[in-house]
Amino acid sequence: MSEPNVLIERISRSQRTALIIGIVGIAATFAGLAVNKTQFTYSWFYGSLFWAGLSAGALGLYLLNNVVGGKWGAIIRRFLEASAKVLPYTFIPLAIAFFLPGAMHTLFPWVRPEFLKDPAVAHKIAYLNPQGFTIRFIIYLLFWTFLGYRLSSRTDIQDKTKDHAEGVAIQVRMRQFSAPMLLLFVLTSTFAFFDWVMSLEPTWYSTIYGAMYLIGQVLAMLALSIILLVRYSDQSPFKETINMPVTHDLGNLMLAFTMVWAYLSFSQFLITWAGNLPEEIQWYQRRFTHGWGYVAWTVSVFHFCVPFFILLHRFVKRNPKLLATLCVYMFLMRFLDVFWLSQPPLRPELSVSWMDLTALAGIGGIWFFLFFQQLKTRPLLPLNDARLIAMRHEHHHA
C-alpha cells in the first residue's frame, strides 16, 4: 500500500479553496441583503435548498444501497456518508431562508392573509401553518441527523473489527436497519419537499411530486460521487480497488436514474397537460411562460435527451474520465432543474440575480468544506466491507 497522504493532502487543499469560496460567497450574499431583501430571500432559499437536497439525496442513495446491495455502493460509501453527515448543517442556511424575520412571508403565500380568502388554501391551513411547518422542520432535522450518524457509526465499528465474519454481520444488520428506515426516509423527505417547495404554490398539488423531487436529488449525489471517485482513482486506496465493472455499473446507474427522473417528470407533465384542469395546469403555465419556457426546454433536452444518448454508449461508461465529465455536466444541470422547480412562483418573469450565484457558491463552499472535513476524518474506503475485499481480490488477479 502506498501512503494515502497524497489524497488527504489533496482533499485538504480542496477544503481550503472551498472555505474561501464559501466565506466570500456568503459575505457577498449578505451584502445583498442590504440592497434587496426580497431578492436575497429568493436567492438564499435557492442556494440552501439545493445543498440540503443534495445531502438528503445522499442519505436516500445510501439507504437504498444498504437494502439492495451492490459493489457500487461500497466504493462510494464514504462520499455518501460524508454528505449525509453534512445534512444537519444544511438546516442552518435553510432555517435562515425560512425563519429570518419576514422571510416566510416573502416565500410562502399561505402565511399571507389575502391568500386565505381562497377556500382551497384556507382548507389546508391545518397543515400549512408556521407552527406546523416549524415542528415538521425540526422532526426532519432530528430524524435525518439520527439516520446519518447512526449508519456511519455502524461503519466505524465495521472499520475497527478484526473479524471478517463480524464485518459481514454488521453489513447484514445495516440492511435490516436500513429497510424500514428507507421507507420512513422517503415519507419524511416527501413531506419535506411538500413543505419547502410544493407549498410555494399552495393551490397546486401533485401526488408524484415527492418521488420526482427526491430522485433528482439522488441523481445529483450520484453524479458528485462519480466525479470524486474518478478524481481520486489514481491514488491509494482507490487505485487498488476500483475496476472497470464497477465504473461501468456506476455509469449504468447514472443512466437508470436519469431515465427514472425523466419518467417521473414526464408522467406528471403528460397527466397534467392532458387533464388541463385550471388548478393543476397553472404550475406548467408559470414554468412555460415569461422566459421560463427556455429553461424548461433546456432542462428537458440537456438534462435528459443529451445525457441519455451519451450514456447509452458502452465506451462512455467504460472510460472513467468521460463519465466524470458527463457527471460534472449533469451536476450543473441539477442547478438549473432546481432553479426551474423552485423559482418561477417567486419571480414570474425569468431573471437571474448575482445573488443567486453567490448564494449557491457560498453555501456550496461551506458545504464542501464540511464535506471534505468529514471525508478526511476516516479511511476513504470502508475497511472491512466484504464487497471491497472481493474487489481488491479481483483487482489483484486482473
Add this chain to the structure above:
Amino acid sequence: MKTEEVVRPIPPDIDPGPDHVLGPGHDIATVTDRISGVIYQPLAKTPKPWFFAFAAAFALLQLLLIAAAWLFYKGVGVWGIVIPIAWGFAIVNFVWWIGIGHAGTLISAILLLLKQDWRTSINRFSEAMTLFAVACAGMFPILHLGRPWLAYWLLPYPNSMWLWPQPRSPLLWDVFAVSTYATVSLLFWLTGLVPDFATMRDTSKHQWQRVLFGMLSLGWRGSAKHWSRYQMAYLILAGLSTPLVVSVHTVVSFDFAISILPGWHTTIFPPYFVAGAIYSGFAMVITLAIPTRKWFHMEGLITMRHLEAAAKVMLGTGLIVAYGYAMEAFISWYSGNPYESFMYWNRMTGPYWWSYVMLISCNIAIPQLLWIRKVRLNLTALFIISIIVNVGMWLERFVIVITSLHRDFLPSSWGMYYPTIWDWATFIGTIGLFTTLMWLFVRFVPMLAMFEVREDLHHMQHTGAYEVKPLPAHGD
C-alpha cells in the same frame, strides 16, 4: 486417450436453503438431464397432482369458452356494466392480468441487467407466465368491444373511408403498448428457447422429437461466433424490455389518469401502477413455483433462495404501493378540491367500503408479515400470502375502477355495479386458460433455461461459490 466414461448420476433433489441457487452434487450434464428429464418421462409417469391440476384448469377453460360464446351471442348486456359504471370486470381483469405478466419481464430483463444470481432458474418459467397472462389480458378489451370481430379497427391502417384512430387517446396508446409487449415477450421467450431446443434435438431418444426440436432450434450449433451475437442481442432485449415493461403499465395507468375523473386523474398513477404490477406478478410467481417445484421435484433448482428473494421483492413493491395509497389519501385532502375529497371519503366509507377494507388488509397489512424471515422461509405461509396479494391486487383495480365511476359529478348520475354470473364466469374462465397453458408449459417445454443454468453453474464453480466433485477414473 479415450477411456470408459464415468457418468455422474443425477443427484437427489435437495433444497440447499436460502443461501444457494443450486442443490449440491450437480454438473452441467446433470442439470441438463434433470430439466429435460421432465419432458422425456413417459406421460403416464407425470406426477399425479399435475393431472388433477390440469383437469381443473381445463374444466375452467371450458367455462371461459361458454361465457365467451354467450357473450358473442347476446352482447355485452350479459355483463353487469351499466352507466355510469361502463368499465366493469373486463377492465379490472385486464389490468390485473397484464400486471401479473410484468414480473416475468422484470425477472428476465431487469435482474439480468442487475446481475442477480437468483434470476436464472425462474426466468423461463416467469417469461411463460408473462405470455399467458398477456394473452388473458388482451382478451378482455376485445371482449368488451361489443363487436370483437372488428377489433382490427383499433389499428391505424389505410381503409376505404380514410378514417384514422385518435392518437390523443390513451386507449390507442394501449393498443400499441400491449401488442408491442406481447410481441417482445414472445421474442424474448423464443430467443431464450432456441439453444435449449438444440439440446433437446441432440438428447432426445425419439426420432419425431428430434425432428420437431431440430426445426425449432433453427440449426443452432453453439458456435462461439453465434453465442457472441446472441448474447449481445439478448442483452439488448433485456435493455429494451426494462423500459418497455415500465411503459406498458404506465400506459395502462394513463387509461385512467389521462381522464379528469377524481380517483383516476392523479400523477402518482404511473409509478404506483408499475410497482403494483410487479407486486402482483411476483405473488403469482410464488403461487405457481411452490406447487410446480414440489410436483416435479425441482427443489434443487428452484430453491429457497429464489423464493425468499421473490418474497423480498414482493415486500418492497408492496410498500411502494402503500406509498401510492398514502399520497392519494393525503393529496385528496390537501388539494382542497371537494370532488377529490369526496371521492376518497366515499371510497373508504361509501357503499364499497368493504372492498377498500379488504384491499388494505390484503395488500398492505397482511404482507407486512414478510418482514419476518421465518415467514419468508415457510412455504405454506409464503403460498398463502402470495394468494392474498393476488386477491388484494385484483381488489385494487376493482376499487379504482368501480368506486371512482359509481359516483359521477352529478348525484343524478350515481349508480351501483353488480357483477353478473357471466362476469364471474369470464374472469374465472381466464384463470382456467392461464393455468391450462401454464401446466402444459411446465410439462412439455424446458421450464428452466438449461443453457443459462449451465452457464451459472460454471460461473459459480469458477468463483468458488459451487463445488463440482471430480469424477473417479476419468480419462484425459
Add this chain to the structure above:
Amino acid sequence: MNDNAPRTGLYGLMAEFTTPEQLLDAANKTYAAGYRQMDAYSPMPVEGLADAIGFRKHYVSQAVLAAGLTGCVGGFSLLYWIAKIAYAHNVAGRPFNSWPAFIPITFECTVLLSALMAVFGMFAMNGLPQPYHPVFNVPEFARATKDRFFLCVEAADPLFDKERTREFLSTLTAYEVADVEN
C-alpha cells in the same frame, strides 16, 4: 463462414474437450499457431471464446440502433400525419400536433422495431436457420449442446494440413480429435 469450404471431402478437424477452460486454452493456442478459419462450439456462452478465435466485431448493436431510430421517427411521423394532415380534428380543444400525447406510441414503436431487429437481425447475421451443417456429421458433436466443448479447424484454412493439424490438435488437451466430413 463456410463459403470458402470445399463442398465435398473433409470440412475440417474437430477436437473435443471436457471443460470450457480447456477449450479456451486450445482456442488461444490454435490462433497463436496461425490458424484463422476455425470455430469453437460450446453448450453455453464462454467468456472470451469468440475473442480467442479472432472474432471481435459484430454489428448487432448498430443494427438495433438503426432500427430503433427508424421506429422512433416512423412512429412519431405516423401520428403527426394522422392527427395533423390526414384526419385533422379538434379533440377537446387540443392542438392538432399534440406532441406530448404522441410520445407513448413513439416509444412503443421504437422498442418494437429495435426488438424485432435484435432477434431477427441476430439470427440472420448468424446464418440461421440452417438445418444442415458439416459439424453435425461428427456423432460426438451431439454433446456440444449438453456438456462437451469442441474446436473445429476448417480445411479452408491455408495452414490446414490433415496430418499436421491433427498432430497439433493432439498436443492440446483434447479428449478426442475427429474428422469432419462435408
